[in-house]
Amino acid sequence: MRQPYNYPGGGRPGHLEQWLNKHQGLSIQQQERVLRRDPSFKALPPGDQKRLMQQLRQVDRMPPAQRRLRLARNAMLERLSPEEQMRINRSAMQLRQLPPARKAQVKQAFQELRSVPLDQRQTVLDSARYRRIFTPEERRILTNLLRVEPYVPPR
Numbered sequence: 001m002r003q004p005y006n007y008p009g010g011g012r013p014g015h016l017e018q019w020l021n022k023h024q025g026l027s028i029q030q031q032e033r034v035l036r037r038d039p040s041f042k043a044l045p046p047g048d049q050k051r052l053m054q055q056l057r058q059v060d061r062m063p064p065a066q067r068r069l070r071l072a073r074n075a076m077l078e079r080l081s082p083e084e085q086m087r088i089n090r091s092a093m094q095l096r097q098l099p100p101a102r103k104a105q106v107k108q109a110f111q112e113l114r115s116v117p118l119d120q121r122q123t124v125l126d127s128a129r130y131r132r133i134f135t136p137e138e139r140r141i142l143t144n145l146l147r148v149e150p151y152v153p154p155r
Contacts, residue, residue, distance in 0.1 A: 017071040017074065017075055020059065020071070028056070028057060028060045031056060031060075032053060032056065032057075035052070035053070035056065059071070069150055069152065072150040073148050073149060073150055076147070076148040076149075076150065077148045080147070080148070084147070087144050088144050088145060088147060088148060090144075091140070091141040091144035091145050092145065094137070094141050095107075095141050095145070098138070102138065105133070105134075106134070106138050106141060106142060109130070109133075109134065109142060110142060110145060110146070110149075113125070113142065113146055113149075114146075114149055114150075114151070114152040115151075115152055115153065115154040116151075117151055118151050121143075121146050122143065125139050125142060125143055125146075126139075
């Protein structure tokens with residue numbers, strides 16, 4: 001598993017939100033220059049450097065609400081142990097490998113469950129309805145992926 005990047009001045013490794021807040025007055029080009037000059041960034045393999053630059057640009061282009069959700073998800077992921085992060089990565093891979101119809105159904109449930117308060121999600125996943133619709137493996141995928149998904153109030 002990749003080591004998270006310690007954004008300069010960002011506190012613990014990988015803490016993108018703090019780094020972005022510290023550099024919010026800078027243009028995306030200036031932020032990229034700050035990042036490229038950082039010794040920790042320079043020490044990363046080229047693929048990781050490229051991934052971080054892409055992540056920085058992607059977050060910069062997001063509307064404010066989507067950006068807040070992305071940063072909240074990132075913060076939740078950072079709080080997990082490496083084992084828990086691996087479990088989530090494995091679940092994401094398993095989701096991609098599901099047959100198209102099942103994948104669509106699991107993704108739809110994921111979107112619906114995002115609007116369920118965090119403390120009630122597992123109850124919904126354990127409900128008779130979800131047990132009837134989804135296999136234990138699919139419910140496990142949903143459980144793992146929802147661990148880092150912030151609550152999104154219904155519109």
